[in-house]
Amino acid sequence: MPIRTVMKANEAAAWAAKLARPKVIAAFPITPSTLIPEKISEFVADGELDAEFIKVESEHSAISACVGASAAGVRTFTATASQGLALMHEILFIAAGMRLPIVMAIGNRALSAPINIWNDWQDTISERDSGWLQFYAENNQEALDLILMAFKIAEDERVLLPAMVGFDAFILTHTVEPVEIPDQEAVDEFLGEYKPKHAYLDPAKPVTQGSLAFPAYYMEARYTLWEANENAKKVIDEVFAEFEKRFGRKYRKIEEYRTDDAEIIFVTMGSLAGTVKEYVDSLREKGIKAGAAKLTVYRPFPTEEVRELAKKAKVLALLEKNVTFSVGGALFQDFSRALINQEERPILVDFILGLGGRDVTFRELDQVLEISRKALAGEKFEEVNWIGLRKEIL
Amino acid sequence: MAVRKPPITTREYWAPGHAACAGCACATALKLATKAFSEAMEEKYGDPNAFAIAQATGCMEVVSAVFPYTAWKAPWIHVAFENAAAVASGVEAAWKKLGRKGKVLAIGGDGGTADIGIQALSGMLERWHNVVYLMYDNEAYMNTGIQRSSSTPYGAWTTTSPPGKYSIGEDKPKKWVALIAAAHQIPYVATASIGNPFDFVKKMKTAAKVDGPAFVQVHCTCPTGWKSPLEKGIEIARLAIETGIWPLFEIENGNFFNIRIQPPGGGAKVKREGDRIVAIEFKKPIEEYLQLQGRFKHLFKQPEAIDQLREQIKAMWKVLGVDVTLPKPGE
């Protein structure tokens, strides 16, 4: 029987890792993810998880050890955030390039400087080109479920890519919410044991991994990564469907909320989606045709779903906790690309908000609405809008 | 007719066809190291192939694994420049979980070990992974075109320590990574040299057979970076031993009081107290070693720099507990 209980997203992540039965975990503490390696150490110490937990001396070594373990053919897990993820940067590309299905939990946290431990998505967004699959959880249940599904998607032979699952620092990592922990047997049936077909660092079948590729081969290697990312789209749908069948919880790459006759759709990711949905409810009560959409999957970018979504609205308000300099937010860039050649497309308005843990409440969302309505009315508007700036301290 | 057993296995793991420069003694070192490993694995686990290699970026990596070819006949992985020890940690952990018997060999150059990779190395040693770390010490970053490392000896020319009006070349003494490794109190640390291949093989076997981490630093000639004659690689490395430039020793369990120094040969007079070497009177001046290498050519115009090097070598031996006398030419 699944257990219904309450826990923080960090605990949910540790539970997901435990249920997935990885053989090697290598991790280094960083706020807000510290509880994940702590909890996993407890599981290992109590014999509840039969894994090697490598207490590495840095995140760089954490991911390097995961690469070594994954290349030896075992299921591998790690967790980090912010500067820790940034320290892994070099190896993230290598893990993807070597097609190693490592799964990593991230407590999404702002990057220095100034040092800031609170939530935004700049850490994972900055790694969007690494080749890793990226999922964003709205709540603690999603953190657990997405990590489980990430293993299945990552390990699928059509994919074989590493995957990261992000959940917002403190808003989720340290907040207790109801979570259903699935049955171990059910998870075992869903995931199966990871048995890679290739010979991985096996003396009986020696292979060379991590070669040097001259220009005659490099591009093709990168292209296969591209292909694997494309393949992941279908695999994600399949795994989401199977998960729904087995566990009853429904996931979509883009989750839509009251979008059917919406004029303005607020698009976001992570925990902010919860606030936005409630906000949409409040607008609907006032007769304002608003909807919400949440990207659960950010890489591979759900281009087809974005195009479907775009058909439903006159304005897409993109709510982003990240900055791409000179451009606005990353979503703005991605949405623009997805829609640029479409015959009919909504107006895109970009909103940068909630950086470094700045609250996003209905008050901020009112400003988003106001600007979006201007755009809807054909009035002039800024393409990139910083919401909630304290202008008096600038 | 009696057939003599070859002194070392004829099995090859680092196969012909790699792209190292002619005369590269580091390539020879890797060839011997893997053979030694294989013999150790056979003796320890009954399976000569029971090992995998994790290697850092550097000359020995780029010359051996150019897609779609490979010179490696053992399971081999390269990830990045600074993390061979961390990757090896992961492989070892995975093997443990898979119930696979055997040992992991991590390989890095002096740059990948003494500089950028020293943190990962320290972590791996301290966590007590069952890994042998082999540092092949060609005393500079050769792969990127001969830049100095912290293992480059005093006075040497490199592209980032060029001699000039205000420079005698590399101006810092060599970093002794083997001693840093030994400070982790791991089961086995040794220095070796391609100038004494039998000793090197013996030490690699010892390292491979201990339970827990081991570190071996092998001094090996790079004719390209040292500007030395292709055919003199082994001779030059041997001269490093015989002139006192390169000490050979073993340390078990971090016990510096029980450091085993080896006699250098080359006519050196060795004084012992009990089993222990306490003083060495070298007969060959370090100039014999230096003069065969273009990287030290400029020093001969500044003999005081060579004297300085002599003082540093004495100081280094002192740390090892040995009083040495180093002659000047003609002395």
Ligand SMILES: Cc1ncc(C[n+]2csc(CCOP(=O)(O)OP(=O)(O)O)c2C)c(N)n1
């Ligand atoms: C993070 C990083 N910095 C720099 C480099 C460039 N690089 C590759 S190999 C190398 C030097 C290798 O030197 P060493 O470890 O002494 O090995 P050798 O080439 O001498 O065999 C450098 C600087 C790199 N690959 N990665």
Ligand code: SF4
């Ligand atoms: S540069 Fe030196 S170390 Fe590198 S392959 Fe050539 S001889 Fe060997």
